[in-house]
Amino acid sequence: MAAAKQLLKQPSWRIIDQSSLGANFHALQSFAMDDTLCTSVGKGESGAVCRTWVHENTIVLGIQDTRLPHLQTGIQYLESEGYQVIVRNSGGLAVVLDNGVLNVSLVFPEGEKAIDINRGYDAMFELTKHMFKDLTTEIQAKEIVGSYCPGSYDLSIGDKKFAGISQRRIRGGVAVQIYLCIDGSGSQRAALIGEFYKRALQGEQTKFAFPTINPSVMASLTELTGQPLTIQDVMLRLLTSLKELSGTIFANTLQENENELYYNYYQRIVERNEKVL
Incomplete structure (x- = not known):
């Protein structure tokens, strides 16, 4: 774990906090943001970045989910429950985002020596602990x-x-992303995804094995620790921890050269979603 801790000791952390933008901030913008920062960090135009983000009632599907035999039936169910549905540009499967879920992206420069996949995961694990x-x-x-x-x-x-x-990697930049269920009911979120898979599969056998969801194995940190945590509390814990582990943090926004990159990545993910959904 020493190598993971070393990864957190960046010369400084550039903080982009998008955790309180509210309903006007769409999840597709988030994935375009991470690709932009990954590219910028990979090119050496930015140092390491920590970006935080929260989205209201959104289900983020993985690429595999788009191969479900009755995908549209599943999506209609999620929309009837008040969720918007998007497809992210990286692996993994469906996850729930809402006001009780804080997302954190750590974007590292690879530099001379490539960052081993597990080392990226371990760094996020160490930070969370x-x-x-x-x-x-x-x-x-x-x-x-x-x-x-x-x-x-x-x-x-x-x-x-x-x-x-x-994790997502773009030419010399590594983005490690975590969703943290801070408050609310973990089992209710899980039940929602379980019902989505039931309706989108309708008992059919598929080449890829989709998870059979057991809502009782998921919970929020508030439920697990008995402490009434909020997004703001956890933001403070995150910033304090980064400062303790590395030394220097500073708040920032996208720079001029990153705005154009962002626009291009955003167009790309919007087009891809229109095609898939």
């Missing part, structure tokens, strides 16, 4: 079977998952 060290020492990274978007870096307490980590 540091953020909540006064509340628990029980956070584990392992696959939680029955959760949505399962993977070997599911973060859990007592075998109940509260977070999932993914």
Whole structure:
């Protein structure tokens, strides 16, 4: 884990906080933002970035989900429950975003030496443990079977998952992304995705094995720690931890040279969503 901690010790962290933009901030914008920052960091035009973001009632599907035999039926169900649906440009499967879920992206420059995939995951795991060290020492990274978007870096307490980590790489830049279920009901979020898969599969056998969701294996950090956490509380924990682990943080927005990049990435993901959905 020393190598992961080393990765968090960047010369400085550029903080782009988009956690309070509200309903006008669309999830497609988020994925275009991360691709922009990944490119900018990879080119050496920016140092390491930590971006935070929250989206209202949105289901983010992975590429695999678009191959579900009755996808439109599943999407209609999610929309009837008040969620908008998008497809992200990276791997993984369906996840729930809402006002109780904080997303954090850490964007690292690869430099001379490539960053091993597990090292990127471990860095996010170490940061998360540091953020909540006064509340628990029980956070584990392992696959939680029955959760949505399962993977070997599911973060859990007592075998109940509260977070999932993914990665995206663009030419010399590595974006490690986590969703943290801060408050609300983890099992209700899971039940929603479980129902989506039921309706989108309708019992058909598919080449790819979609998860069978067990809502009882998912929870929010508020439920797991017994502490009434909010997005703002966790933002403070995040910024404090980055400062403790690295030393220097500064608030920032997109720079002029990044705006054009962002526009292009945004157009690309919008077109892709129109095609797929």
